[in-house]
Amino acid sequence: MDDPQLGLLLHDAVEDVEPTDRLTTIRQQTRTRRSRRWYAVGSAVLATAAVVTGIAFAAQRPSSGPGPGPSKDPAASDSGIPATTAVATYYVGETPQGLRLFREFHQTRSLDTLDSAIRWLDGAPMDPDYDTVWPEGALLGGWIDYPGGLATVLLNGTWLRDRLAGISAWEAQLAIEQVVRTVQAVAQQRIPVQFQVDGTPMDQVLGVPTSEPLDRSPELDVLAPVNISNPAEGRIVEGHFSADGVASSFEGTVPWELQDADGTVVLEGFAQGTVDDHLTPWETGDIDVSDLPPGDYTFVAATDDPSGGEGGGPTTDTRTVVIR
Numbered sequence: 001m002d003d004p005q006l007g008l009l010l011h012d013a014v015e016d017v018e019p020t021d022r023l024t025t026i027r028q029q030t031r032t033r034r035s036r037r038w039y040a041v042g043s044a045v046l047a048t049a050a051v052v053t054g055i056a057f058a059a060q061r062p063s064s065g066p067g068p069g070p071s072k073d074p075a076a077s078d079s080g081i082p083a084t085t086a087v088a089t090y091y092v093g094e095t096p097q098g099l100r101l102f103r104e105f106h107q108t109r110s111l112d113t114l115d116s117a118i119r120w121l122d123g124a125p126m127d128p129d130y131d132t133v134w135p136e137g138a139l140l141g142g143w144i145d146y147p148g149g150l151a152t153v154l155l156n157g158t159w160l161r162d163r164l165a166g167i168s169a170w171e172a173q174l175a176i177e178q179v180v181r182t183v184q185a186v187a188q189q190r191i192p193v194q195f196q197v198d199g200t201p202m203d204q205v206l207g208v209p210t211s212e213p214l215d216r217s218p219e220l221d222v223l224a225p226v227n228i229s230n231p232a233e234g235r236i237v238e239g240h241f242s243a244d245g246v247a248s249s250f251e252g253t254v255p256w257e258l259q260d261a262d263g264t265v266v267l268e269g270f271a272q273g274t275v276d277d278h279l280t281p282w283e284t285g286d287i288d289v290s291d292l293p294p295g296d297y298t299f300v301a302a303t304d305d306p307s308g309g310e311g312g313g314p315t316t317d318t319r320t321v322v323i324r
Contacts, residue, residue: 084109087117088185090178091130092171093224096312099174100224101181102130103246105232114186115141118153121178126233129318133167133175133206142183149191150213151183155205158197163207172206173222180216190215219278220248226303227279228317236322239290244283245317247273249303254282255314258289258321259298266292271301289323297321 084107093102104125108116118141122134140154163172180193192213195202203211216222226247235241247254252273257265267289273282282301289297298318305314 085113087113088182089117089120089125090181090185091121091125091127091132092174092178093127093130093317095224095315097315099171100315101174101177101222102127102224102227102317103181103185103229104130105229112141114144114151114183117182117186118142118179121182127319128233132178133171134178135164139179144183144187144191149187149189151187151191151193152196153179153183153193155195155197155202158202160197160206161202161204167206169207172208175206176208176210176214177217177222180214181222184216223279224317225249225279225315226254226301226317228299228301228319231299231319231321234320234322236324237289238324240286240288241321242284242286243271243299243301243319244281245301246279247282247301247303248276248279249273250306251275251304252280252282253304255302255304256284257300257302258287259300260292261296263298266297270304292323294324295322297323 086105086107088103088105090101090103092099104127106117106120106126110116118139121132122136122138123132125131138156138160140156142151142153144151163169167175179195183193184190192215194213195205195210201211203209226245226249228243228245230244231237231241243256245254252275254271254273256269256271258267260266267287269284269287271282271284274280297320299321300316300318302314302316
């Protein structure tokens, strides 16, 4: 069962959602905070970073839905260099229901996949449609204690205790959910997550109560109802490709389109998932693009919308693909 604590907080914060382009606002605010360099590189921070660096936690890609598996590089393995591993990181994006979380996979050669995933959370995602609520430098990494499975995430200072200027209660909740879901995806377990500064647990982060370790919220409360796992943003394709992801859509149907640079639909179809109270996998199968001219195209996956737009319209997720 889902831990009710964060879920109740998220439900309570829904009233703060405004029907505006909040993703643009978040980008402007985080850009300002990054330019002001909130974080200080001092001896305490360097010592904390050294501790994090010394703690390694290796994991395979998360099992919650399809996505790119760890790419094996024989040459790297033979040379002693770690093979790449795909890890999931959660970012915010616009939907007809307001900001929700989208999952994006990153490849890392680090043995500490948890540390890599956490540090990506306050950086720029590959997909330009996504963003993060976390200011640059806010997250210093983390580790998981065994046995027991408690995850600790290190924050760069107590200035992160209160909600930052211009961030709504809902956006603060999504920031916490970004971390919790990213940590649990790497661990492949529903482990509790706590926040810490200089060895001291934080009772509040961005204005959200965190005195007790947190679990993730129900999927349909916080996740976008359609999400592309493959292809990755900017993937180069020759002749054909396929797409997959997760969705919660009417009757499990996920319509898809391939659009050219002018927005003209050149191919279309639908993928079939399952009907459930959470996001389930979908995949297109092989998509033949051998007859299309080279160039940049946009793959669009959507939720089915039998209401004709009465509920705000379908949710979409997109990826740029480059046909050669």
